[in-house]
Amino acid sequence: MKIAIVGGGISGLATAFYIRQKNPDVSITLFEKDEQIGGKMKTKELKGFLFEEGSNGFLSNKPDTLNLVKSSGCDDILIRSDDNARIRFIYKDALHQLPESPIAFLKSPLLTCKGKFRVASEYFRAAKKDDKDETLQSFGYRRVGKEMTDTFLDAMVAGIFASSPDKISVKSAFPAVVKLEKDYGGLFRGMIAKRKKEAGPGGVLMSFKGGVSTFIEKLASSTNIEIKTGLHVKKIDKVDEEYTLHVNGKTESFDRVILSTPAYESAQIIKEIDDNLAQMLDSIEYSPISIVGLGYNELSHDLKGFGLLTTSSAKKEVLGVLWDSSIFHDRAPKGKKSLRVMIGGQRSPELAMKSDKELLEIAIRGIKETMGLDVLPDVSYVKRFERGIPNYRVGHLESMGELFEKLKNHRGLYLSSNAYYGVGLNDCVRNSKKMAEQILAEM
Numbered sequence: 378m379k380i381a382i383v384g385g386g387i388s389g390l391a392t393a394f395y396i397r398q399k400n401p402d403v404s405i406t407l408f409e410k411d412e413q414i415g416g417k418m419k420t421k422e423l424k425g426f427l428f429e430e431g432s433n434g435f436l437s438n439k440p441d442t443l444n445l446v447k448s449s450g451c452d453d454i455l456i457r458s459d460d461n462a463r464i465r466f467i468y469k470d471a472l473h474q475l476p477e478s479p480i481a482f483l484k485s486p487l488l489t490c491k492g493k494f495r496v497a498s499e500y501f502r503a504a505k506k507d508d509k510d511e512t513l514q515s516f517g518y519r520r521v522g523k524e525m526t527d528t529f530l531d532a533m534v535a536g537i538f539a540s541s542p543d544k545i546s547v548k549s550a551f552p553a554v555v556k557l558e559k560d561y562g563g564l565f566r567g568m569i570a571k572r573k574k575e576a577g578p579g580g581v582l583m584s585f586k587g588g589v590s591t592f593i594e595k596l597a598s599s600t601n602i603e604i605k606t607g608l609h610v611k612k613i614d615k616v617d618e619e620y621t622l623h624v625n626g627k628t629e630s631f632d633r634v635i636l637s638t639p640a641y642e643s644a645q646i647i648k649e650i651d652d653n654l655a656q657m658l659d660s661i662e663y664s665p666i667s668i669v670g671l672g673y674n675e676l677s678h679d680l681k682g683f684g685l686l687t688t689s690s691a692k693k694e695v696l697g698v699l700w701d702s703s704i705f706h707d708r709a710p711k712g713k714k715s716l717r718v719m720i721g722g723q724r725s726p727e728l729a730m731k732s733d734k735e736l737l738e739i740a741i742r743g744i745k746e747t748m749g750l751d752v753l754p755d756v757s758y759v760k761r762f763e764r765g766i767p768n769y770r771v772g773h774l775e776s777m778g779e780l781f782e783k784l785k786n787h788r789g790l791y792l793s794s795n796a797y798y799g800v801g802l803n804d805c806v807r808n809s810k811k812m813a814e815q816i817l818a819e820m
């Protein structure tokens with residue numbers, strides 16, 4: 378049995394790991410088009426500063442990534458974020474600390490009294506009767522009111538998905554909150570009931586010594602598979618039960634093929650064997666996002682906290698600023714500090730693809746306007762993602778149901794990536810493990 382995995386991001390690697398864990402004999406080859414594996418998980422080292430191009434880490438309140446870290450023998454490189462990373466800020470009309478307790482919420486200038494009263498009244502609001510999907514904005518307006526949605530949810534969804542509340546499906550992107558309303562009749566009711574049942578600490582942001590690339594490399598070597606980098610899989614053909622991969626002018630046949638590539642790449646690869654499925658894959662939207670890393674030999678700001686997110690109403694060019702060297706101390710050399718600025722997303726897609734010079738200028742302007750920092754960095758790094766994070770539109774889950782139903786026409790062909798059922802690392806790892814179990818069961 379020969380298995381091909383296309384795409385060396387966390388989804389491809391985790392799928393390989395979980396297949397190998399249960400079956401030490403099967404032949405697994407992973408094809409990655411870049412010279413380096415990791416996909417959206419790559420760390421760039423510049424003069425002792427470590428800048429993450431994409432993912433910063435994962436939350437410990439879900440078991441998926443933690444379990445993978447442990448079973449792949451990567452515990453020794455696991456690090457937890459500084460306790461001060463709990464402190465977060467929102468820039469609306471000025472920089473305000475995100476309230477951490479009900480009392481702090483009541484005192485916070487982020488909402489008016491009317492807005493706070495509207496949030497509190499959520500407890501008494503009737504639950505939605507039907508199961509129909511809606512945008513995060515429509516969900517938020519219904520449950521917690523316009524002010525709360527336009528401030529907290531708007532900033533949060535920009536930080537997690539580079540999206541906007543009116544452009545993302547609540548059911549696909551935030552299934553847990555939809556479930557609270559469905560199971561308990563409302564968010565407050567659900568949170569109170571769950572707190573009684575599941576007392577315990579919330580999630581802590583975790584990462585790896587030396588950045589996420591250290592984990593990727595260690596995971597890959599623990600997996601014991603053949604990894605071929607710098608190889609772009611262009612298309613696959615299907616003859617009987619076998620698939621032929623076309624890679625850099627050569628062909629190779631496999632019994633099973635797992636596409637752990639972004640949906641639009643998977644569409645190109647399968648176009649000739651199923652144009653209809655390819656169109657469905659191609660219709661999954663992605664948000665553009667750019668990251669600008671800034672390193673300072675000296676910085677007067679104490680950077681006590683995780684960083685800030687802006688609201689759309691603030692009309693700033695930046696989506697947020699992560700205070701990297703305060704979150705994980707090894708991200709900057711001792712005594713130095715670093716930040717990462719997020720630009721673009723659904724809010725201002727046109728900004729994400731500006732030139733390096735323009736993005737650096739936007740980032741410098743952004744930290745001046747939001748943090749009052751008027752200082753040039755000693756080191757800078759720009760990473761652009763034209764199609765960075767999948768943006769699940771209303772109806773996404775239903776479309777995925779149809780898509781995976783159609784995929785059943787192609788025995789031995791699988792799809793596993795962040796395009797379908799969750800973009801966080803925990804989601805990718807959980808879905809990859811499920812995919813590996815399905816493949817093993819069908820072998």
Ligand SMILES: Cc1cc2nc3c(=O)[nH]c(=O)nc-3n(C[C@H](O)[C@H](O)[C@H](O)COP(=O)(O)OP(=O)(O)OC[C@H]3O[C@@H](n4cnc5c(N)ncnc54)[C@H](O)[C@@H]3O)c2cc1C
Binds near residue numbers: 388410609800
């Ligand atoms: C800026 C940013 C910040 C993020 N921050 C966080 C965070 O803090 N926490 C979190 O949980 N998640 C975060 N995420 C999301 C998370 O990083 C991603 O969802 C996850 O890494 C995606 O993994 P993947 O393997 O599904 O896809 P990818 O990482 O996109 O991997 C796909 C791989 O396939 C390769 N490939 C594509 N086409 C081909 C082809 N034809 N042939 C061969 N190889 C091919 C690509 O080069 C790539 O390596 C962030 C994402 C971004 C963009």
